Each structure stands twice: as C-alpha cells, then as structure tokens.
Amino acid sequence: MAPDINPLVILFASIFTGNILLTNFLGMCSFISISKDMKSANGLGLAVTVVLTITTAINWAMMRYILIPLDLMVYRYIVFIIVIAATVQMLEMIIDRVSPALYMSLGIFLPLITVNCAILGVALFMQIRNYDFFQTLAFGFGSGLGWWLAILALAAIQKKVARAPVPAGLKGPGITLITIGFMALAFVGFSGMLNVQ
Amino acid sequence: MGLFIAPLAIAGIAGVLAALIVVVDMVANNYGEVTIDINNGKKEMTVRGGASLLVTLSSEGLYLPSACGGRGSCGACKCKVTSDVGPHLPTETPYMSPQELKDNIRLACQVKVKADIGIEIPEDLFNVKQFIATVKSIKDVTYDIKEVLFDLGDETVDFEAGKYIQLVIPPYNKIKGSTQRAYSMSSRPANRKQIEVLVRLVPGGIATTYVHEHLKEGQKMDLIGPFGEFRRTRSDSIMLCVAGGSGMAPFKSMLYDMLDTGELNREVWYFFGARTTKDMFYMDEMKVLEEKLPNFHFVPALSEPQEGDGWKGPTGLITDVLDTYLKENINSEEKILEGYLCGSPGMIGACNKVMNDNGVTQDNVYYDKFA
Numbered sequence: 001m002a003p004d005i006n007p008l009v010i011l012f013a014s015i016f017t018g019n020i021l022l023t024n025f026l027g028m029c030s031f032i033s034i035s036k037d038m039k040s041a042n043g044l045g046l047a048v049t050v051v052l053t054i055t056t057a058i059n060w061a062m063m064r065y066i067l068i069p070l071d072l073m074v075y076r077y078i079v080f081i082i083v084i085a086a087t088v089q090m091l092e093m094i095i096d097r098v099s100p101a102l103y104m105s106l107g108i109f110l111p112l113i114t115v116n117c118a119i120l121g122v123a124l125f126m127q128i129r130n131y132d133f134f135q136t137l138a139f140g141f142g143s144g145l146g147w148w149l150a151i152l153a154l155a156a157i158q159k160k161v162a163r164a165p166v167p168a169g170l171k172g173p174g175i176t177l178i179t180i181g182f183m184a185l186a187f188v189g190f191s192g193m194l195n196v197q
Numbered sequence: 198m199g200l201f202i203a204p205l206a207i208a209g210i211a212g213v214l215a216a217l218i219v220v221v222d223m224v225a226n227n228y229g230e231v232t233i234d235i236n237n238g239k240k241e242m243t244v245r246g247g248a249s250l251l252v253t254l255s256s257e258g259l260y261l262p263s264a265c266g267g268r269g270s271c272g273a274c275k276c277k278v279t280s281d282v283g284p285h286l287p288t289e290t291p292y293m294s295p296q297e298l299k300d301n302i303r304l305a306c307q308v309k310v311k312a313d314i315g316i317e318i319p320e321d322l323f324n325v326k327q328f329i330a331t332v333k334s335i336k337d338v339t340y341d342i343k344e345v346l347f348d349l350g351d352e353t354v355d356f357e358a359g360k361y362i363q364l365v366i367p368p369y370n371k372i373k374g375s376t377q378r379a380y381s382m383s384s385r386p387a388n389r390k391q392i393e394v395l396v397r398l399v400p401g402g403i404a405t406t407y408v409h410e411h412l413k414e415g416q417k418m419d420l421i422g423p424f425g426e427f428r429r430t431r432s433d434s435i436m437l438c439v440a441g442g443s444g445m446a447p448f449k450s451m452l453y454d455m456l457d458t459g460e461l462n463r464e465v466w467y468f469f470g471a472r473t474t475k476d477m478f479y480m481d482e483m484k485v486l487e488e489k490l491p492n493f494h495f496v497p498a499l500s501e502p503q504e505g506d507g508w509k510g511p512t513g514l515i516t517d518v519l520d521t522y523l524k525e526n527i528n529s530e531e532k533i534l535e536g537y538l539c540g541s542p543g544m545i546g547a548c549n550k551v552m553n554d555n556g557v558t559q560d561n562v563y564y565d566k567f568a
Contacts, residue, residue, distance in 0.1 A: 066210065100283050
C-alpha cells in the first residue's frame with residue numbers, strides 16, 4: 001500500500017529535507033566535476049531534472065505492470081538501468097532534432113547522466129517507499145529540482161572559493177567536499193520542518 | 198516454467214527498448230535531402246542529412262584530413278562553415294584559437310548535417326583522392342619499422358614532399374569498423390605511380406599492429422590523400438631537420454625531391470636520433486645523398502651506444518647534439534635558419550626550444566606532429 005502522503009509534501013521534502021544529493025550523497029561525481037561554472041551547472045541540473053522525472057515515472061510503470069505481476073522484483077536493478085540508458089539515448093536524439101538550442105544547453109550533458117547514480121537511487125527509493133504514481137512523479141521531479149538547486153548553490157559558492165585563500169593541500173576536490181559537507185548540514189537543518197520517508 | 202519467465206521478460210524489455218531506439222533514430226535522425234555548398238558555389242552536392250559533415254563529405258568523394266577517424270581527438274578536420282550550424286560544441290573549443298572561433302571554423306567530425314549548409318575548404322582538397330592500392334613490398338628496415346610500398350595501378354598521385362596519406366585499416370580481429378591513420382609519404386614525388394610509407398610498431402596500436410602483423414604483399418588497401426601543410430620553403434635558407442625513427446619519412450621524400458628537381462646546393466642538416474645501432478636505418482641511402490647533394494649533412498647520433506657496436510659518431514640526446522652543432526658547426530651569418538621537426542609532441546617541443554635558444558625564430562620552425 002502506498003503511504004498516505006500528499007504528493008506536494010513529497011515534492012517539497014525531496015527538494016529540501018530529503019535532498020537526494022545532500023542527504024543521500026548520490027550523484028556526486030558529476031556534481032563535483034561540473035560545478036565549476038554556473039552555466040554548465042544549470043545545464044546539467046536541468047538535464048538531471050528532466051531525466052529523473054521521465055525515467056522514474058517509466059520505471060514505476062515497469063515495476064507496477066511487469067516486474068510485480070511476473071514476480072521479477074529481484075531483477076529491478078537491471079531493468080531500471082536499461083530503461084534509464086535507453087530513455088537517455090532517445091531523449092538525446094529527440095532533443096537534437098526538435099531544439100538545437102536546447103540540445104546545446106542540455107543535450108551534451110545527457111550521456112553523462114546515464115551513469116549518474118542519483119537517477120537509479122531515486123528509482124530504488126520510489127520502490128522501497130511504495131509510492132503511487134503521482135507520489136512517484138512528485139518524488140522524481142522534486143529530487144531533480146533538489147539536485148539542480150544543490151549544484152547551482154555549489155557552483156555559486158565555488159566562484160567565491162576560487163578567490164579565497166584556500167590552503168594548498170585543500171585546493172580542488174578537498175575544499176569542494178568540505179563545502180558540500182557544510183551545505184549538507186544546512187539542508188539537514190530543514191528536516192525538523194517535516195520528515196518524510 | 199518459472200525458469201524461463203525471467204530471461205524472456207528481461208530480454209523482451211531490452212528488445213522493445215532497442216526497437217524503440219531504432220525507430221526514434223529513423224524518425225528523429227532523418228533530415229531528408231540537404232544541399233552542401235562548397236566555396237561559394239564552386240561545388241554543390243545534395244546528400245542525405247543526419248550524419249557528421251566529415252562522413253557526409255567523404256561519402257561524396259571529398260576527403261578532409263582526419264588522423265583520428267572522426268573521434269574529435271586530433272583536430273585535423275577543421276573547415277570554415279559559412280551558414281549557421283549553432284555555436285561551437287565543448288568538444289570543438291579545445292582545438293580552436295580565438296580567431297578560429299570568430300571565423301566559425303569547425304571540426305567537420307563534430308558538426309552534424311541537418312539542413313542546407315555552406316562550407317569553405319582549401320582548393321587543393323579537391324585533389325585529394327581515394328586510391329585502391331596494391332601492396333608491392335613490405336621490408337623490415339629495423340626491428341620495429343617497416344617500409345611499405347604501394348602500387349597505385351592506373352591512378353597517379355601529385356604531392357609535395359612532406360605531405361601525408363591516410364591508410365584505411367579494415368576491421369580485423371577484435372577491432373570492429375575501419376580505422377584511418379595518417380603516415381607521411383617517404384616516396385619521391387617524381388614517382389607518381391607509387392607511394393611509400395614507414396610504419397613503426399606501436400604496442401597496442403590499431404594501424405601499426407595491422408601493418409606489422411596482418412598486411413601481406415599483393416593485398417589491396419585503400420589510401421586517402423595527399424594531405425598536410427608540412428613542406429620545405431622554396432628559398433636558400435638553411436634547413437635544420439630533426440627526426441628519429443619513422444620520422445625519417447618526410448625528409449627522405451624531400452631530399453630525393455631536391456635531387457630530382459635540381460635543388461642541389463641547398464644547405465641541409467639532418468639530425469637523426471636513435472637509441473642504439475639497432476634503431477639506425479637508411480645509412481647507405483643517406484651516404485649516397487650526401488655525395489650527390491654537396492651541402493647536405495647527415496648527423497646520426499646515438500643516445501645509448503652499446504659497448505662493441507663500433508659507433509664513432511656523436512652520442513647523447515638529439516637535442517644536445519643539435520645544440521652543439523648549432524653553436525659550433527653551423528655558420529648562419531648570411532642565411533636564415535629554418536627548423537623542420539617530425540616526431541612526438543615531446544620531442545618537437547624540446548627541439549623547438551633548442552632552436553629558439555640558438556636564434557631560429559618561431560616563424561621559421563615547421564613541424565609534423567605524430568597524432
């Protein structure tokens with residue numbers, strides 16, 4: 001049975017209190033490597049949001065109508081991953097066709113996302129928490145927005161850090177990880193407001 | 198029964214998704230017929246859209262240089278695009294100077310042909326041909342360098358000494374899809390019926406492994422070319438050539454070309470670096486050339502001479518030998534010095550520095566970098 005939570009609450013929770021990146025630390029590799037300037041961070045954030053929303057919804061349908069009836073839940077990792085990979089591939093081709101401008105800002109990041117663990121993570125959480133379709137949509141979209149917000153915030157902070165006197169040994173990924181740690185603390189502070197699992 | 202459901206269902210899901218991708222590819226990637234305008238109306242071709250500019254042009258018999266075969270890793274397939282194909286991709290910008298970005302110079306392998314497009318390319322690319330050549334002979338010139346001679350049959354090739362040709366390596370063993378690699382031509386330009394290249398075995402190299410282990414005499418192979426900007430100036434300046442190993446190729450071609458075209462008195466110094474006597478080759482040819490070209494000096498040097506190999510020539514790194522000769526043996530008071538370098542990026546950088554330190558200006562250093 002799906003938990004009795006309003007999808008809007010899930011949306012809010014997945015952006016702030018249960019941010020997939022800052023509370024579960026998923027999707028770190030691209031988060032750290034692409035957060036050097038705002039423009040790329042924006043493109044990647046948008047791409048993650050689009051892909052998360054679409055693939056989580058498709059994976060929910062896959063699970064509900066194929067995996068559960070056939071008693072194949074043990075194979076969910078494989079199925080989720082191939083759905084994600086195929087969806088990203090098709091999205092890339094369609095965006096390239098429909099909007100070259102959008103392709104420039106978003107399309108080039110799509111191949112990076114196939115292997116982003118936040119995407120698989122959200123699909124698995126959706127399954128563990130037994131969300132229904134609208135809850136899943138809200139969760140996928142909200143997690144994407146949360147990831148976007150986090151990378152944008154990190155890119156903005158990195159701009160300041162670039163001019164700060166960072167000790168030599170901490171330059172690069174070192175100070176970035178410390179920064180992310182502080183950000184995570186701040187976001188966890190929200191969790192007193194509402195705690196959704 | 199339960200045993201079969203799992204593999205069937207998973208395979209079914211994967212199959213449906215793959216079919217979907219194929220359908221989307223057919224629908225979304227189908228751009229219909231588009232027109233490519235080359236050099237403002239000089240040539241026009243109607244092609245099917247959807248592939249990269251490089252691939253589209255070569256399917257029409259127009260070959261832009263490409264050392265990496267379209268992976269966006271060599272930066273050789275630059276061409277100017279006069280119509281709007283969107284901003285530069287992040288995969289292109291590393292190869293572009295600010296001026297090139299302004300002029301909308303693009304990498305043809307990264308630009309997709311989606312609509313009518315206008316491009317500008319150097320006129321001499323129209324001379325680039327695809328040859329179906331026959332391997333006439335394969336000789337070992339050292340333990341790891343082979344000299345491969347191709348017969349062009351009824352075709353002829355016109356090239357300036359220093360240019361390169363691309364070998365089209367067919368799929369073999371585990372290498373799927375054909376690969377193209379560039380090799381400087383070592384044959385004399387006067388011989389228009391044949392092309393010779395020197396191929397050094399690079400462990401794990403797709404093309405070099407093929408040439409060394411699979412290519413047989415009498416076999417057919419596709420060659421595309423000639424390409425390249427590496428050539429000697431037509432002046433009486435002193436040429437300082439540096440190359441080791443298979444980097445000998447363009448200089449062999451140039452020296453024979455000087456012999457053939459009567460450029461007999463030009464002062465040329467060729468510094469040939471090798472580790473041991475095992476890496477030395479063409480010593481007799483060079484001796485003959487030294488006799489016929491009175492101002493040609495061949496300077497082979499060993500960096501690791503072995504005891505008992507009877508080596509009496511200069512020893513040490515080729516950069517040190519070059520430095521010594523520039524300071525002590527080469528008199529450049531009246532003439533301009535020009536550097537000609539062929540080899541790995543590291544070797545070129547080091548020799549370039551020695552030349553600059555000894556008064557060879559950067560404008561006068563030409564090089565042919567191994568991609």
